[in-house]
Amino acid sequence: MNTSQVLVQVRGLKKYFPITRGILIQRQVGAIRAVDDVSFDIYRGETLGLVGESGCGKTTTGRTLIQLYRPTAGQVLYDGVDLTREKGQSLRNKRRKIQMIFQDPYASLNPRWTISRIIGEPLRVHKIITGRKAQEERVQELLELVGLDPCHTNRYPHEFSGGQRQRIGVARALASDPEFLVCDEPISALDVSIQAQVVNLLEDLQDKFGLTYLFIAHDLSMVRHICNRVAVMYLGVIVEMSDQDEVYDHPQHPYTKALLSAVPIPDPRATRARQRVILEGDVPSPSNPPAGCRFHPRCPIAGEECRMDVPIWREAAPGHWVACHKV
Amino acid sequence: MDPLLEVRNLKVQFNTLEGVVHAVNGVSFQLEKGKTMGIVGESGCGKSVTMLSVMRLIKEPPGRITEGEVLFQEQDLLKLAKSSMHDIRGAKIAMVFQDPMTSLNPVLTIGHQISEALVVHSGIGKEEAYKKTLDLLEMVGIPQANERYKDYPHQFSGGMRQRVMIAIGLSCKPDILIADEPTTALDVTIQAQIVELTKKLQAQFGMAVIWITHDLGVVAEIADRMIVMYAGYMVEEADVYQIYENPRHPYTLSLLKSLPRVDRKKHDRLANIQGSPPDCIQMPPGCPFRPRCGFGVERCAEENPGLMTVAEGHKMACWVDVTTGRTR
Numbered sequence: 175m176n177t178s179q180v181l182v183q184v185r186g187l188k189k190y191f192p193i194t195r196g197i198l199i200q201r202q203v204g205a206i207r208a209v210d211d212v213s214f215d216i217y218r219g220e221t222l223g224l225v226g227e228s229g230c231g232k233t234t235t236g237r238t239l240i241q242l243y244r245p246t247a248g249q250v251l252y253d254g255v256d257l258t259r260e261k262g263q264s265l266r267n268k269r270r271k272i273q274m275i276f277q278d279p280y281a282s283l284n285p286r287w288t289i290s291r292i293i294g295e296p297l298r299v300h301k302i303i304t305g306r307k308a309q310e311e312r313v314q315e316l317l318e319l320v321g322l323d324p325c326h327t328n329r330y331p332h333e334f335s336g337g338q339r340q341r342i343g344v345a346r347a348l349a350s351d352p353e354f355l356v357c358d359e360p361i362s363a364l365d366v367s368i369q370a371q372v373v374n375l376l377e378d379l380q381d382k383f384g385l386t387y388l389f390i391a392h393d394l395s396m397v398r399h400i401c402n403r404v405a406v407m408y409l410g411v412i413v414e415m416s417d418q419d420e421v422y423d424h425p426q427h428p429y430t431k432a433l434l435s436a437v438p439i440p441d442p443r444a445t446r447a448r449q450r451v452i453l454e455g456d457v458p459s460p461s462n463p464p465a466g467c468r469f470h471p472r473c474p475i476a477g478e479e480c481r482m483d484v485p486i487w488r489e490a491a492p493g494h495w496v497a498c499h500k501v
Numbered sequence: 502m503d504p505l506l507e508v509r510n511l512k513v514q515f516n517t518l519e520g521v522v523h524a525v526n527g528v529s530f531q532l533e534k535g536k537t538m539g540i541v542g543e544s545g546c547g548k549s550v551t552m553l554s555v556m557r558l559i560k561e562p563p564g565r566i567t568e569g570e571v572l573f574q575e576q577d578l579l580k581l582a583k584s585s586m587h588d589i590r591g592a593k594i595a596m597v598f599q600d601p602m603t604s605l606n607p608v609l610t611i612g613h614q615i616s617e618a619l620v621v622h623s624g625i626g627k628e629e630a631y632k633k634t635l636d637l638l639e640m641v642g643i644p645q646a647n648e649r650y651k652d653y654p655h656q657f658s659g660g661m662r663q664r665v666m667i668a669i670g671l672s673c674k675p676d677i678l679i680a681d682e683p684t685t686a687l688d689v690t691i692q693a694q695i696v697e698l699t700k701k702l703q704a705q706f707g708m709a710v711i712w713i714t715h716d717l718g719v720v721a722e723i724a725d726r727m728i729v730m731y732a733g734y735m736v737e738e739a740d741v742y743q744i745y746e747n748p749r750h751p752y753t754l755s756l757l758k759s760l761p762r763v764d765r766k767k768h769d770r771l772a773n774i775q776g777s778p779p780d781c782i783q784m785p786p787g788c789p790f791r792p793r794c795g796f797g798v799e800r801c802a803e804e805n806p807g808l809m810t811v812a813e814g815h816k817m818a819c820w821v822d823v824t825t826g827r828t829r
Contacts, residue, residue: 365715366715366717367759370773374771392688395761398767399767419766432690436690438689439721439764440757442741443742444764446722452690452694452697456658
C-alpha cells in the first residue's frame with residue numbers, strides 16, 4: 175500500500191440534525207450532534223474500518239462523506255476537490271467514482287424493478303453506456319463478476335436470497351467503475367455462512383480493481399479481518415485510529431479496550447479466560463453530549479480533567495492517534 | 502440425574518400457500534437442572550420454532566406439532582390442556598424474546614408488566630407484588646427502581662428493556678429460562694452486560710437456561726452444552742468445549758472456520774460455505790447439507806444420516822468422519 179497517496183481527506187466534518195417543536199410554526203429547539211468534528215484520511219487502495227456502537231454516528235459519517243447528507247461544517251476533499259462545495263451536475267460527475275453499498279439488501283433494491291434495470295441505472299444516469307444492447311451486456315458482465323448467473327437479468331429482487339441481493343447491490347455499485355466504495359454495514363443483515371462469501375467477494379474486487387473502501391461496521395472481528403486501518407467512534411467523535419493490528423493488540427483508549435473485550439470469541443477457552451471490562455450504563459444522547467471527554471460518564475479511569483476538558487487528538491505512537499487525557 | 506426437560510423427536514410443520522414447511526424435523530435433547538444449553542443455527546433453521554413449540558406458543562393453524570414429546574416434571578407438555586399450560590408458562594418455564602421493543606406492551610408501565618406476572622402466578626396482593634417488582638428491577642440492575650416503576654417502555658434504552666424482559670422472566674423463579682436471541686438487537690458492550698447478568702442470576706437461582714442464538718461467540722461464552730441446527734435438523738450436539746475444539750459435522754466445522762477472530766491477526770481468506778440454506782418446503786432428498794458440503798459421498802444424496810454418537814456425550818449426523826475422511 176502506498177501510504178503517500180491520500181484519496182479522501184475529511185476535515186472537521188460536522189453533521190447536526192435539527193430537533194424541532196411545533197406543528198404549524200416549527201422552531202428548532204436543539205440538535206442531534208450525530209457527527210461532531212471528525213477528521214481523517216483515507217489512502218488509495220486501503221480499507222479503512224469505521225467501528226462503533228449504534229448511534230455513534232458512523233453511518234452519518236459515511237453518508238455525509240459522499241454528500242448524501244450535506245454537512246453542517248467541514249470539508250471532504252476527494253482527490254483534492256472539496257465535495258461539500260459541489261452541487262448539481264458537477265457533483266454527480268465527481269460522485270461517479272464514489273459509490274455506496276447499503277446495509278439492508280431488502281430495502282435498498284426497488285422491488286418493482288428488474289435486476290437489469292437496477293444494475294443498469296448508474297449506466298443510464300451517468301451516460302456511461304448508451305444503447306440498450308450494450309447496457310444489457312455490461313449488466314451481464316457485472317452479474318458474472320459478483321458471482322451471480324448472468325441469465326437472471328429479468329428477475330426481480332424477491333426472487334433472490336439475502337446474500338444474492340447483497341451481491342446485486344455490489345454489482346450496482348461497481349457499474350460506474352468507481353474508485354471508492356462506502357460499505358455501510360454490508361454484511362450485518364446476512365447469515366453467518368453468507369457473511370464470509372460477501373467479505374471474500376469484496377476482497378477479490380479490491381484486488382482486481384484497486385478499490386478503496388470505507389468499511390462501516392459494528393462487527394469488530396470482521397473489521398479486523400478486512401481492514402488495513404481502523405477508526406473507533408463514540409458519540410459523534412473518533413476516539414482512536416491506527417493500523418488494525420495496533421488497535422486490536424495495543425488499544426490505548428479505554429473505550430476501545432472495553433469494546434474489544436466485549437466481543438465474544440468463538441472459542442470457549444479463550445473467551446472465558448479473558449479479563450473483561452464491562453461498561454456501566456448506556457451511550458448518552460447525542461443531543462446533549464457530556465462536557466469534557468464524551469466517554470467520561472462510563473469511563474472506568476476518568477479523572478477530574480476528563481469532566482472539564484475535551485481531550486486533544488494526538489499521535490500517541492507513530493501512526494496511532496488517540497483522544498484521551500489518561501493515555 | 503434425571504433431566505429437567507427432555508424433548509423427544511419433535512417435529513413441527515407449517516402449512517403455507519407455497520406448501521408445507523418442515524420447520525423442525527426430529528429434535529431430541531435433554532436439559533439438566535442449572536445448566537445452560539445453547540442452540541445455534543442460521544435464520545430459518547428451526548431453533549426458535551423448536552423452543553416456541555416446547556412452550557406451546559406455535560399458532561395452530563398454520564403450525565402443527567406432528568410428532569414428539571416434551572417431558573417436564575413427569576408430564577408431556579404437548580398433551581397438556583391449554584389451561585394447564587398457563588400454570589407452566591411464566592411460572593415454571595419463562596421466555597425472553599429477541600426484540601424487547603415489540604415484546605413489551607407500549608401502553609402499560611414497566612412496573613405493571615412485571616407485577617402482572619407475579620399477581621397471576623403467585624396469587625399475591627398488589628402491595629406485595631409492588632415490593633417484589635422493585636426488588637426485581639434492582640436485581641437486574643435498573644437504577645432508581647422506585648421512579649422507573651412508573652415509566653413506559655419507550656423511556657428505556659434497548660439494553661434496559663431487555664433487563665425488564667429478564668425481570669419479567671425471572672419474576673416467578675422459573676426452573677427454565679428460554680432466551681431467544683436476547684442480545685441480537687443490542688450492541689456488544691450491552692450484550693456483555695446482559696450475558697454477565699444472566700450468568701449471575703443463574704448462579705443465584707439455579708435455573709436452567711436455553712440460549713438461542715446465531716452467534717457462535719456468545720454460545721462459547723455462556724453455554725455448557727450446545728446444539729447446532731441446520732434446515733430443521735439437529736446436526737451436532739455436545740459439550741461446548743468439545744464442539745469448538747473437535748467439531749465433527751462438516752457444517753459446524755466450516756462455520757467455525759468462516760469466522761474471523763477479534764484476538765487473532767488475519768492470515769488468510771475466510772473459508773466460505775458455498776450456496777445458501779435449503780428451502781424447507783422442497784427439501785432435497787438425503788442429507789440437507791449435502792449441496793453445500795465439501796465432504797459429500799454418494800450415500801449422502803440417498804439417505805439422511807440420523808444422529809449418531811461419535812464420542813461420549815457427542816452426537817452428530819453425518820456419513821463422513823471429518824477427521825479421517827472415511828465414511829461410516
